[in-house]
Amino acid sequence: MHIAEGMLPPLHCAAWLAASTPFVVHGARAVLTTVREHPERKLILAAAGAFTLVVSALKLPSITGSSSHPTGTGLGAVLLRPPVMAFLGTLVLLFQATLLAHGGLTTLGANVFSMAIVGPWAAYGVYRAASRLSAPLWASVFLAMAVANIATYAVTSLQLALAYPDPTSGLGGALVKFLALFAVTQVPLAVAEGLLGVLLVGFLTRA
Amino acid sequence: MSVHVTAVDDAAWAGPWRRIAVGHKVGLAAALVLTALLTPAWPGSLLVAGASLVLMLGPARIRPGLVAAVALPPLAFLVVGALPLAVEVGDGLRVTAEGGLRAAEMLAHGVAGTLAVLLLATTTPMVDVLGWLHRRGIPGPLLEVAELMYRLLFVLLSSALALQAAQAARLGGDAPLRRRFRSAVDGVGTVLLMSWRRATRLQAGLELRGYEESLPTLRPVGRAGGWGLGAGAALVVGIWLACWAVA
């Protein structure tokens, strides 16, 4: 779920950019260290980014009847770790903004924060916690994928609510409005994405 | 949607603005985006939206159908995103004139900003932007990852689209939801395996060409159009002056 260009006031754009930058720089450093030691990882990282982009352009049949686009950041976080996802996710968002007009440039910081930072970290945290509680693999994967999606959606709603607080009920009211509006599409999508993760693991073990 | 992935990029490669220096295009688009954001919706956003459209359809010679097709999805999201602004939550929900105005203003900023970004997207291939960033000091290995991603994107995309068409040809669309979801996941898994295979094979293929640590290539040289820079600056200044006059 991307915040479109122009939707956030200038100060908010700057603030989210400032909040995202350290994570992205940290991720970029991690990538630089990796590819200096293992140049072959460049290809794998590029393929992972390209895969994320392609999957985000594919339609999945969804429960609500309309088709939905999975984000895949949960899977990426589990496989590649969140710092790398912060960098790759930023690239993906940049590509989406300039190839598809999906998202935007001034809203890049905000989108990076929700999709490439909070989503992956939440997924990674849930996955590790579930694994530590010796949950079965399918359950850990389901939770990681679903939580990445839900966390992204919650942060996006918060970002919009902060920018546009409700005149009477303030931030809380605005947050409820945005959460409720996007819940229609995002909650089924989160479930679908969790299922996708589970089935994907099944596919990969058989293939 | 998937059609647009290549449509914007194709237009950017083929259009007459491809040859204009990237820095100038980035500068113009950035100035327009910021103007859309910083000036009042009337007349700032309106002027930015108009200027972006005129530039795309005029000198940059982008097909109107393409602009419409690409602008539509973000527009839909903008409209949906603006709805809550029109509604107030107090004791129940209330639509107010004030809220409607706020929603309309956000919509105006959004449409103008989106069109300004599209001006860059439809005239400048992503890789040109990456090359420009390289000259601005972004470390080479990071940009190489981005460039490889750009190349692999098209390789994987064509396979993924063919895979979807092949599923449809075998009546994939007629299966019950459960099986449709399942085959969609199998498709995603196949593309994932393909990504891995493509990456390792490209690695091997590049090693044969002498790849060890870096991937140096010649960079396309853009033509700096002096008058273009001046006209762009004049345009943005003009919009600001108009806003000041209205205020």
Next chain:
Amino acid sequence: MLRAEGVVVGYPGGPAVLTGASLAVAPGRRVALLGANGSGKTTLLQCLAGALRPADGRVTLDGQPLAHTRAALRAHRRRIQLVLQDPDDQLFSADVTQDVSFGPLNLGLSDDDARARTDEALALLGIAHLAARPTHQLSFGERKRVALAGAVAMRPDVLLLDEPTAGLDPAGVSDLLATLAGLHAGIVLATHDVDLALAWADEVAVVVEGRVAQGPPSLLGDEVLLRDAHLRRPWPLELAARLGLPGAPRDLDQLVALLPEGSRS
């Protein structure tokens, strides 16, 4: 009878690929579709399969024009199946049986019936031994056969094959042609191989400048047509022409039979 009638297709921003292409495939006929790289062979096959909607002209099946509605396409795909050149564009399941059973299950068959169809298709293609193998571990030739089995399992009236012999060695090509001979379907086989087309086909169809010239295999002796199509003359016809032999030999045996006694020792 499957027909393309005056089909026009262009891609956005480019010139038209097909400018009025017509092709007829009678039941059970073997048609070789020839043409240079980029001539529009694949595009024409996609139109015939209903995967692409022509800008002008139409595709008909038994005289009924194909409408691009969901129901009409479904009915069309039950009878017409296209097999792509690259099996990796078509195979997506974890194992062979699962992949081949995809179509039959989508036809609404029961699990048992779908399994029977799948086994039958694998047997016809001579790959019953691959049934339980993971798809992604097969060799190129094996993947091509699995992709073909997936189409055969739908029991189509017409099979459209895009370069099925590309990348196969001579033994693989012979095996494949022998397999195709055992199928009860009309076949349109797109290929670059003029010798193969001459030896195998009931009819040939040459894509030239966006249109199609269809006729008997001896059409491949027409020098002007071949030059325009960027193809060469098949060697039996070329040799027969050079030696001034009468008739249109389709392979070595027919050529040798045409030679005067004196030249055989």
Next chain:
Amino acid sequence: MLRAEGVVVGYPGGPAVLTGASLAVAPGRRVALLGANGSGKTTLLQCLAGALRPADGRVTLDGQPLAHTRAALRAHRRRIQLVLQDPDDQLFSADVTQDVSFGPLNLGLSDDDARARTDEALALLGIAHLAARPTHQLSFGERKRVALAGAVAMRPDVLLLDEPTAGLDPAGVSDLLATLAGLHAGIVLATHDVDLALAWADEVAVVVEGRVAQGPPSLLGDEVLLRDAHLRRPWPLELAARLGLPGAPRDLDQLVALLPEGSRS
């Protein structure tokens, strides 16, 4: 002189692919490497290119055995270039000039020299008009040429080409062969096409059961060898054998010249 001497290669969990394969490529020679799918042609090319380290046997260049150290491999790749069958395994850059310039820049050439080399390679391959085109918009045949240009721009002593004609139409094949004739390098061309091998090569090398039989093109008349290799006899040799003609004609002209007067009209 590039040589493989008694090369043995196996893949984990499978039988050996090459069991003692030897091949010699003299400077400037054109060698056609033939064999069935999966016979080990590609594996042998990879050994020659230094991409694969044989379990036994060795690869030598001008008598020097190839060591698999980083420096030795780098030196080897400056002189020996392998072009893979699938161009998407070697093209990585956004546009054609960028891609082809990688090798020369990697050799340490200046931007100007690299640009000159790139332009030269594009001109040699007849694709100067593609210089500024994005890689992903090219057709398959065009991408194959760009991949080849990337290797040619390195000015190698030997070019190893894995199925360079696969997927090309007859005109594309002729163009490619004409282009190759203009290069000053030894060439090893792996192919399934026995007719092409016979007409083009100075020498042929047939991979059979893990070993290589190398000899003059007339070797392709050896029925036992071809049967073991799952190949067929090229048609000029087949026809000459059927007619009991003396000699080994390599193409139509030579075949016609061999025929007795009476059979030409």
